[in-house]
Amino acid sequence: MYALADCNNFFASCERVFRPELNGKPVIVLSNNDGCAIARSNEAKALGIKMGDPYFKIKPIIEANHVAVFSSNFPLYGDMSRRVQEVLRMFSPAVEPYSIDESFLDLSGLEVADFQALAQEISRTCLRYTAIPLSVGIAPSKTLAKIASKLCKQYPRLEGGCYMYRPQDIEKVLRRFPVQDVWGIGRRSARRLADMGIRTAWDYTQLPETTVRKVFNLPGFRTWKELQGTPCIQFEDMLEPKQSICVSRSFSHDVRALDEFVEQITTFAGKAVEKLRAQGSFALEMAVFAMTNRFKENLPQSNEGRYVMFPEATQDYRTIVTTAAETARIIFHPELAYKKGGVVFTKMEQTHTPSLFDKPEDAEREARLSASIDHIKKSFGEESLLFGIQGDGKFHMAQDFKSPHYTTRWSDLPSVSVK
Ligand SMILES: [Mg+2]
Incomplete structure (x- = not known):
């Protein structure tokens, strides 16, 4: 048997965890740059707000119905996702995260008397431990488990669990x-x-x-x-593992200064290295690209990218971030106004053979440094440690409605007063 555990309206539910007064009220979460709705609570769905609706278009509905609006807060969602997976691991040793809000559980070989009761128990436990509502479908195959989990959403009387066999x-x-x-x-x-x-x-x-x-x-x-x-x-x-890794974003404003351009590109590169290391790959080739705003037809246009090969496959923060900075300086033109940029690893390897010319102790030192960077970022938040060249390490995005980093930043811990 397989289970599929899917968090209901995940991003909207995460926002509610620390704002319980929003339970039962319409909540939406906006995409990067506050562009369009990417998560909706059931109450927001009932108002007719659709997935992908642009913010400006639904603004009248939002105002008339006091819909709570949030910019995406991915550190919060990522951390809540990890907590949900921890709960799932209480029920099966084989948990396979499928996306930020969905995981499969392999239940074969486990002694289960009542799968229907188990599905509901997983859902109840998750709600109690993380305050995230979960739909758990259990069925003989993954595809059927997915369908079963959808039924939980349609039929509240299933109480978050559906066993279909x-x-x-x-x-x-x-x-x-x-x-x-x-x-x-x-x-x-x-x-x-x-x-x-x-x-x-x-x-x-x-x-x-x-x-x-x-x-x-x-x-x-x-x-x-x-x-x-x-x-x-x-x-x-x-x-x-993914065959290519790409980190790219639109900027909140036109970027015209070289320093700011390099800050943004190296910040993307740092994020890309995090992803690369998380899946245990090594990059052989990287492309750095940037483009202007094609809707501003009166301005000079450009869409430029440049590929660089690393002398050997690497997952070292310093090597990749500095190479990205050099490449960014090459493609930058001072007469242009950039709207978007990114970094993509186009060739990757799963293993890495040190070159003949490398001193093994250097490679080891590099590996230790990068591992320490991973560790610090994981413990203190993604922006806790940056290369000077990355500036403040923030994507310059419009995020007017962002909630605090409740679970990943000390300064944002919610405070509780007890009377
Ligand atoms: Mg979901």
Whole structure:
């Protein structure tokens, strides 16, 4: 059996953890630069606010209904996500984070008398320990577990847990489940299926195996088997490291000064190294890119990138950040106003062979330094340790409604007065 634990309206729920007076009230969270709604509490959904609605468009609804608005606070969400995973690990040794708000649990080999009760207990425990509401679906395959967790959201009487295993129950659910909402069915397959007259997940399971294999290849076949209750998607399938890592953002204002440009690019580079190290990879090639605002047609336009090869694969903070700074200086043009920039590792390796010309003690010293940087950032927050060249290490983004870093910054700890 597999479980899928999905945090309900995750970012909005995180904001409520430390603002309990917002329970039962409409809450939304905005994307980077306060662009559009990326999370909505149920009350905000009921007001008709859609995923991806631009802030300016929904402002009248927000004002008329006193919707609480937050800029995204990723350090808070990341930390809450870690806490949720800790709770999940109480229930199974095999927890596989799938995204910031979803994890799979492998329940095979565990002695469980009542899976329905277990699903509800996981959800209840998570709420008690972290104040984050959770939907837990348990089923014979990951794909079915995902569907089961969606049912929890539709039916509050399930109390956050849904165990789906009897063939007749699965059939009943699949007959009403739109095929395009099935995990693993991409937009292109969905269009294909619509053309073939396949509307529900159940219709899909009724296609002959040869058609599925021919039209939808191996991934489509796996989904087909999974919907029939045969697990085909293994745990390690998801654990493959990313093939490229990119950190890029729009700036809140036009960047025209070289120093500020370098600060931003090196800040992106630092974040990219964090991601690189977290998945245990080494970068061989990096691209630094920057572009102007194409909507400001009266200004000179540019969209420039430059690739650099490292002499050998590296995951060293100093090497990568300094290289990014050098590259940023090369691509910068003082007559331009930059709107966006980024750093991407385009070639990576999972292992690293030291070159003949390196002194092993140097490599070891570098590795120790980078490990210490990781440790300090993890303990004291991402901005606790920066290279001088990174300035204040902040993306210069519009974030007018950001909540405090309640759980990751000492100065932002919530205070409680007891009378
Ligand atoms: Mg969710």
